[in-house]
Amino acid sequence: MPLPTNRVLVVEDEPNIVESLRFILERADYDVHSVADGVLALNRMRNETFSAIVLDIMLPGMNGLDVLRAVREDQRLADLPVIVLTAKGQAQDRRAAEAIGADAFITKPYSNAEVVERVDELARR
Amino acid sequence: MLPADFVILVCIVYVAILFAVAFAGDRRARRDPSGWLSSPLVYTLSISIYCTSWTFFGAVGSAARNGFEFLTIYLGPTVVFVGWWIFLRKLVTVGRIYRTTSIADLISARFGKDPTLGALVTIMAMVVTAPYIALQLQALTSSFQVITFHAGAVTAANVNLDPDFVTAFWLALGLCAFSIIFGVRNIDVNERHHGVIAAIAVEALVKLVALLAVGIWVVLAIHGSVPAIFEDAPARLVDPQETFGTRWITLCFLAAAAVICLPRQFQVTVVENSSESQIRTASWLFPLYLFLICLFIIPIAVAGLSELPGGSNPDLFVLTLPLNANQDALAMLAFLGGFSSATSMVIVSSIALSTMISNHLIMPLALRLSIAPAASPDAMRSFILGARRASIVFIVFLGFLYFYLSGASDALAAIGLISFCGVAQFLPSLVGGLYWRGATNIGALAGLIAGFTLWGYTLFLPSFGGTFLMPESVIAEGLWGMAWLKPQALFGLTGIDPLVHATFWSLFANATLFICVSMFSEPTPLARYQSRLFVDVFRRQTDSELSVMRRTARIADLKHIANRVLGSDESAALFRTGGASDRSMVASDVLISEVEQRLASSVGAATARTLVSSVVTSETISVEELKRLADETEQIRAYSAELEHKSRQVEATAAKLALANDQLREIDVQKNEFLSQVSHEVRTPMSSIRSFSDILLSDPRLDPERKERFLRIIQNESIRLTRLLDGILDLNQLENGDVDWKIELFDPDAALDQAMASCEALASAAGVKLERKGRARRPLVRGNRDKLAQVFINLISNAIKYNTSAEPVVIVSSAARKGVYEARVADNGPGIPEGERDRIFVRFARGPMPRQVGAGLGLAISRRIVEKHGGTLSLLDAKLGGAEFAVKLELAKAKG
Incomplete structure (x- = not known):
């Protein structure tokens, strides 16, 4: 089964940010899906196929880092590219995310171009 | 009877032996100071000079006249020695540590090295001792006369022996020689007289053996058996009714006082003492010695009364009983026993008194009149030795003179007890000085003078029976014919024994004046200092002692004095060990004290002080320091209490600091958290603004509808940012307490209604049913109406926003009860989990809800x-299943 290369899941609880990400990624020809809750996000990742995940950390229900950890522990999802996008911009937050296995780390406020670039890099490998 | 030549020969041989013993003792002690001469046995035997010829011969006499009364003389000392740790231990320790030279020295040193006290005690001791020495001379001569008299005359009734002054004179001369040769070798009195003590110990054994021999012979040869003694005894002798009474108690007391205060006893017990073990052994051995001495007194007395013709002198029974039975050898032994008793007493008394006289009378006088030679280094030393020798001659011949003048009158017979009463006058000052810091030299002086005067007036002078100083008329009718001044019935106190009477009045006046005057007089700083040393002898602290005296003296001057008194050799040694360096010109406090102490052991504390003071250029006794020392224990106690208090304070402060530190740490953590929260809260809207503005700029072909939507998001997020900033500033202001609100009386329900109205739109947009129930009746509170409305709006809008119920309801109610206004906002939403309830009031904490504005x-x-506003905002257990918040405010009293 060929990997669909344009499905991106945005895990974010801030509606305006979801809207902006959806706009810029769709403009770059991605099929953008979004979910506001960590637990729901993990379910979708297990049941569907995505080429990249954009993951917020401060989430209701399940923390973004816990979601990432679950992803990395899941054999089928272990290689799924995850871009952590967060308002927690301090160095230790970046280190924590990378230690768990984030492929990219972008702090808010983000540059639209950078987000697209990272998704391009990871989703189209 | 024995030929006089033979008796004299025996005596000379005996004395020669004593000389040899003393000589050997001195030599031996010089080679080995800690040898058997310092043994507790020799020490105890030397103390037995307490048993003079007065007890050797006189005890039998006393028993023959008054039965068991003689026991008191031994009972008192027994009590003192058996209970040695009560008083004797302290006295001996003080004497040893401060190198006391005599009782006069101890009393004067204790009361600030007062020379007047030293002189007074010396004079008193002389007055008391001279008759006592006379008594010994009388015993010696009369026993000599008896033993050399032909037998018939002895047994004849009322043999009236004329006093043999020639014999007495030669005896006195011999005693002087012995005392001078062995008693005044060295001027350091505190350096023990080992030779004399050795001779005394031998004499003590001789008198014990003699008395025991006579006793055993009497029991075996005369009585035949022990029960026979009591059968032979006249009834009055062994009648307890006759014996026990005030006189018995008084005699016991006087004997106890005498064994401490008699100059010769002080000499052998205190001055010659070198260790506590000596006194420890003496505490049981001396009473044992006394017991043995007493053992045969009654048998001898009874035998004398029954065997010898009536009218025989009972005071000589010890001698006349063997003579009467022609037991010449035993008689000779008994004579030697009496000879030993008398000579040892005279020798030690004269040595003790010579020290006192030279140190407390001659030296101060010589120093004052500047007749003490200052020329050659050793001149002063020779002068002191000369003074001592002269004093010995003086005191012995004072005794001889007394004997000569009083003749063989009955006055001598009673002198033993009179002496006891005289020396007992030292007791209040001695005991008070060792146990009572408040005792002063003026108090001691007053007590001694009063006690001594009364002793002289009520006991000593009347004992002459009108032949000396006090005419018979005064004794019979009182001074100037006033009955209340009768010497033997003072203040109308009649009907009691003269001895008891005198003891009572003299000691009563003595002790009373001593205590009262002490209480109303202030001790000199030096006396205060000395009192501390003496009273606290067992817990002295040597390091703090010297800090009291601050003296300055040139080493050369000090050396000069030491040379004069101690001789150049000893003085040089003292300065070498005293640590005086040759380069230093000025002596240290330690050296000065050392020199003074060393001098004191030769010339007494008072004279030593006079000598040292003469070269000391400045002397200060810090009164502050003294008080500090005196109240040392008090201060230590106070200080430790203070320290305890302080440490408790410190602990409390430390705890407070730790708490504050924890709080600061907590605040620091909160601050960091707050910063990170703020940055997070700012970054989220900033992200939208940046992203959408990028989109708008980069995408000019965007359809207008979208463009407008994106612009509105940018606008909304900007507003959100502004609100966030306002909120942060508001909170900061509230937390720092500087609010500048307009305070007024208002109806809180009006604010509640206003808040509901503001939220209507929000509620209807969210499809939430907003209800108003229960209303307070015209409540009034004090505060800021707009701020309270803000609170209500926050609560109501929260209830609307977070209500995820299918049929969302928010109920607002209010009530006024017991002076409290309460507004409630309840919803039927999901509620707040138990664990979150405290957290929700913390900033940036939100419910577990998807993010909203x-x-x-x-x-x-x-x-x-x-x-x-002085009220509370709390979360209640909701009735509707959701959250319920309550605002409680105190109601203000409405005007009018």
Whole structure:
């Protein structure tokens, strides 16, 4: 089964940010899906196929880092590219995310171009 | 009878032996100072000079006249020695540590090295001792006369022996020689007289053996058996009714006082003492010695009364009984026993008194009149030795003179007890000085003078029976014919024994004046200092002692004095060990004290002080320091209490600091958290603004509808940012307490209604049913109406926003009860989990809900606002299943 290369899941609880990400990624020809809750996000990742995940950390229900950890522990999802996008911009937050296995780390406020670039890099490998 | 030549020969041989013993003792002690001469046995035997010829011969006499009364003389000392740790131990320790030279020295040193006291005690001791020495001379001569008299005359009734002054004179001369040769070798009195003590110990054994021999012979040869003694005894002798009474108690007391205060006893017990073990052994061995001495007194007395013709002198029974039975050898032994008793007493008394006279009378006088030679280094030393020798001759011949003048009158017979009463006058000052810091030299002086005067007036002078100083008329009718001044019935105190009478009045006046005058007089700083040393002898602290005296003296001057008194050799040694360096010109306090102490052991504390003071250029006794020392224990106690208090304070402060530190740490953590929260809260809207503005700029072909939507998001997020900033500033202001609100009386329900109205639109947009139930009746509270409305809006909008119920309801109610206004906002939403309830009032904490508009500061700000109004904002257990918040405010009294 060929990997669909344009499905991106945005895990974010801030509606305006979801809207902006959806706009810029769709403009770059991605099929953008979004979910506001960590637990729901993990379910979708297990049941569907995505080429990249954009993951917020401060989430209701399940923390973004816990979601990432679950992803990395899941054999089928272990290689799924995850871009952590967060308002927690301090160095230790970046280190924590990378230690768990984030492929990219972008702090808010983000540059639209950078987000697209990272998704391009990871989703189209 | 024995030929006089033979008796004299025996005596000379005996004395020669004593000389040899003394000589050997001196030599031996010089080679080995800690040898058997310092043994507790020799020490105890030397103390037995307490048993003079007065007890050797006189005890039998006393028993023959008054039965068991003689026992008191031994009972008193027994009590003192058996209970040695009560008083004797302290006295001996003080004497040893401060190198006391005599009782006069000890009393004068204790009361600030007062020379007047030293002189007074010396004079008193002389007055008391001279008759006592006379008594010994009388015993010696009369026993000599008896033993050399032909037998018939002895047994004849009322043999009236004319006093043999020639014999007495030669005896006195011999005693002087012995005392001078062995008693005044060295001027350091505290350096023990080992030779004399050795001779005394031998004499003590001789008199014990002699008395025991006579006793055993009497029991075996005369009585035949022990029960026979009591059969032979006249009834009055062994009648307890006759014996026990005030006189018995008084005699016991006087004997106890005498064994401490008699100059010769002080000499052998205190001055010659070198260790506590000596006194420890003496505490049981001396009473044992006394017991043995007493053992045969009654048998001898009874035998004398029954065997010898009536009218025989009972005081000589010890001698006349063997003579009467022609037991010449035993008689000779008994004579030697009496000879030993008398000579040892005279020798030690004269040595003790010579020290006192030279140190407390001659030296101060010589120093004052500047007749003490200062020329050659050793001149002063020779002068002191000369003074001592002269004093010995003086005191012995004072005794001889007394004997000569009083003749063989009965006056001598009673002199033993009179002496006891005389020396007992030292007791209040001695005991008070060792146990009572408040005792002063003026008090001691007053007590001694009063006691001594009364002793002289009521006991000593009347004992002459009108032949000396006090005419018979005074004894019979009182001074100037006033009956209340009768010497033997003072203040009308009649009907009691003269001895008891005198003892009572003299010691009563003595002790009373001593205590009262002490209490009303201030001791000199030096006396205060000395009192501390003496009273606290067992817990002295040597390091703090010297800090009291601050003296300055040139080493050369000090050396000069030491040379003069101690001789150049000893003085040089003293300065070498005293640590005086040759380069230093000025002596240290330690050296000065050392020299003074060393001098004191030769010339007494008072004279030593006079000598040292003559070269000391400045002397200060810090009164502060003294008080510090005196109240040392008090201060230590106070200080430790203070320290305890302080340490408790420190602990409390430390705890407070630790708490504050924890709080600061907590605040620091909160601050960091707050910063990270703020940055997070700012970054989220900033992201939208940046992203959408990028989109708008980079995508000019965007359809207008979208463009407008994106612009509105940018606008909304900007507003959100502004609100966030306002919220942060509000909260900061509330937390720092500087609010500048307009305070007024208002109806809180009006604010509640206003808040509901503001939220209507929000509620209807969210499809939430907003209800108003229960209303307070015209409540009034004091505060800021707009701020309270803000709180209500926050609560109501929260209830609307977070209500995820299918049929969302928010109920607002209010009530006024017991002076409290309460507004409630309840919803039927999901409620707040138990664990979150405390957290929701913390800033940036939000419910477990998807993100909505709001910075998470609302409840934190609301709670602060309510608290500023003196009320509370709390979360209740909701009735509707959701959350229910309550605002409680104190009702203000409406005007009118």
